[in-house]
Amino acid sequence: MTFSVVARDPATGELGIAVSSCVLAVGRAVPSARPGVGVVAVQARSRRGLGPSLLAGLAGGATPADLVRAAAHAAEDVDRQIAVLDTAGRVAADTGRGSFPVCGHLLGEQCSVQGNMLASPDVLPAMARALAAAGGALADRLLAALTAGQDAGGDVRGRQSAALLVVGPEPASDEDDGVRVNLRVDDSGDPVAQLRVLRRLQRAHDERDYETLAVFAPEGARDLYAALAASQRGDREAARAALAALRARPGWSAWLAAMAGDDRLAGVSRLLR
Incomplete structure (x- = not known):
């Protein structure tokens, strides 16, 4: 009922997953990641606790192949579909015999794409x-990759939600939680397109x-960003006008x-001196 992609960036060591489905809030159910450990996709009719369990296995020293092999032989997991990727770029995936057709997975170099209940066999190759x-x-x-999957048909039932999660190669610390991107669209007529909008805003x-x-x-903050943009390009009058608009709003002067x-804001102040 879902299509997803997991991958590692060999240059930065970052690990990530993108997923979309015709279910509410797929970002709550399918993707799991832990900085410095790995990322997993748990979909089809998998047990809800399987994602954290797989990450715990990676943290304990198991390889993706070990974990996928164990899940494939578990009687309670015959309907599941999983992909596991670790910080070394090792990846393994399995599609249980109880997954909804069209279904499957394709392994690549430090990456995997997987899906079930797909509209077309072309989704995963795309x-x-x-x-x-x-x-x-x-x-x-x-x-x-997620956009290509949607363009090739995506989920046969339609569209509802999507998510994007990227973590760093080092374990989380007090100074850095290790999460680079964590964006979700829980309910939308075009969730992949909306996810691209959110990614553009984050960038x-x-x-x-x-x-x-x-x-x-958001409208309430646009004047602030207009002032900052004017400061970047050296436009004193535009910066002054944007700040005046901000100060006219309750609470913004304080x-x-x-x-x-x-x-x-110091750059704006210097410009207006």
């Missing part, structure tokens, strides 16, 4: 090709692309005063 051809960050390559935040945020951020030491 995902694999797109992942191999895509460039950029791991999150964007995973989204390219804009990460890269301080204030021009994009001034257009696509917030601006409290944020006076923030390096982003």
Whole structure:
């Protein structure tokens, strides 16, 4: 009832999964990841606790092949579909005999695509090709694969939810939880497209692309990003107008005063001196 892709970026060591399905909130059920350990996809009619169990196995030193082999021989898991990827790039997958057709999985170099109840046998090959051809960050390559799967038919029942999860190669710490991307679309008529929008917004935040945020951020924050964008391009009048609009809103003057030491707003202040 789902199609997904797991992959490791050999350059950064990041691990990630992208998934879509015609069920509510697939991001709650299918993807599991632990920084410095691995990422798993648990779909079809799998037991809900299987994802954390597989991650615990990886953390304990088991290989993906070991874990998948054990699940494949468990009587209670005949209806499941799983993929397991570790920080070394080792990957294993299995499609239980009780999974809904059309179903299957394709293993690649440090990656796997899998799905069940698919609209077409073309879905998984299309995902694999797109992942191999895509460039950029791991999150964007995973989204390219998910988009290709949807374009090839995706879930035979239709569309409802999608999720994207990427973690780093090092274990979480107090300073860094290791989560690089964690985006979900729980209920949408076109969840993969909406997930791409969310990824674009996150990238804009990460890269301080204030021009994009001034257009696509929530309405209440657009004037703030307009001021920051004006500061980046040296447009004093536009920055002054955006700040005036902010100060006219209840509560924002106090917030601006409290944020006076923030390096982003300091650039606006310097421009207006």
